[in-house]
Amino acid sequence: MWDAIVAGAGPAGAMAALILSRAGHRTLLTDRIGSDRFRIGETLPEVAGRLLRSIGLPAPETDGPHAAVGGVFLSWNSDELIALDSFRSPAGHGWRLDRKRFDADLRTAAIAAGAAYRNDRELEGAHAADARGARLKDVFGEGWIACGDAAMSFDPISGQGIFSALHGGLTAGTAVAAALNGRTELIDEYSARINDVWTIYRKRLRSIYQSERRWPAACFWSRWRDAGFAAN
Numbered sequence: 001m002w003d004a005i006v007a008g009a010g011p012a013g014a015m016a017a018l019i020l021s022r023a024g025h026r027t028l029l030t031d032r033i034g035s036d037r038f039r040i041g042e043t044l045p046e047v048a049g050r051l052l053r054s055i056g057l058p059a060p061e062t063d064g065p066h067a068a069v070g071g072v073f074l075s076w077n078s079d080e081l082i083a084l085d086s087f088r089s090p091a092g093h094g095w096r097l098d099r100k101r102f103d104a105d106l107r108t109a110a111i112a113a114g115a116a117y118r119n120d121r122e123l124e125g126a127h128a129a130d131a132r133g134a135r136l137k138d139v140f141g142e143g144w145i146a147c148g149d150a151a152m153s154f155d156p157i158s159g160q161g162i163f164s165a166l167h168g169g170l171t172a173g174t175a176v177a178a179a180l181n182g183r184t185e186l187i188d189e190y191s192a193r194i195n196d197v198w199t200i201y202r203k204r205l206r207s208i209y210q211s212e213r214r215w216p217a218a219c220f221w222s223r224w225r226d227a228g229f230a231a232n
């Protein structure tokens with residue numbers, strides 16, 4: 001009955017379901033019972049707004065439930081507090097999201113594109129991954145493909161999880177839509193891109209963590225040192 005079943009209706013899954021449905025494939029988007037629970041607010045970079053607009057979806061409204069990020073204060077390898085004003089950023093401001101609402105709006109867009117949605121079951125065989133970042137060795141196999149955190153998750157310091165989930169859902173959905181029409185080459189391109197993103201991300205992460213040298217004996221930093229990231 002279904003051409004594609006998307007397990008998990010977060011940003012990645014909802015985006016993949018939307019793309020598959022727009023391509024005319026009968027798509028079921030599923031999530032677990034209670035998936036519409038409260039989620040802590042997270043930050044979405046402006047580049048994600050451009051991605052959403054590029055496929056005809058609105059960027060988060062700042063007069064709605066989401067708040068514009070005027071800037072950030074950070075203290076890294078120094079006790080001095082540095083202010084980074086979004087006004088000076090060529091990309092503009094990002095958003096402090098109401099995550100529940102953001103995810104619900106994406107699901108609504110997928111449903112409007114033709115996807116069916118059910119949140120009445122728990123997928124078996126799901127596994128937990130390291131919150132500091134992890135990825136699948138293979139992101140696709142016979143009859144399946146992974147995207148979003150299920151394929152590759154990032155250390156929260158990177159702030160790129162939701163954008164990457166949206167982009168992953170878009171590219172994986174596009175690749176599967178093509179494969180369902182007999183063209184499988186985009187699946188390999190998708191997999192190669194995941195490898196490239198991971199390589200760049202790990203390099204940047206190492207450089208960020210190595211540049212903080214204040215607490216070499218602290219447990220958190222010694223764990224990073226053991227993983228080959230911290231400076232001391």
Ligand SMILES: Cc1cc2nc3c(=O)[nH]c(=O)nc-3n(C[C@H](O)[C@H](O)[C@H](O)COP(=O)(O)OP(=O)(O)OC[C@H]3O[C@@H](n4cnc5c(N)ncnc54)[C@H](O)[C@@H]3O)c2cc1C
Nearest residue numbers: 008010011012032042043122123126148149156161162165
């Ligand atoms: C502490 C922390 C802070 C973060 N801060 C940011 C931030 O500021 N900015 C940012 O961009 N990213 C941030 N992230 C990362 C971001 O939350 C994720 O990258 C993003 O949610 C990934 O989207 P996704 O669609 O892949 O997965 P999810 O949003 O996790 O969606 C997965 C969906 O699958 C469903 N599901 C899971 N298991 C099952 C099952 N067994 N059966 C059925 N359904 C299931 C879930 O209910 C959920 O709806 C943070 C992460 C953490 C841990």
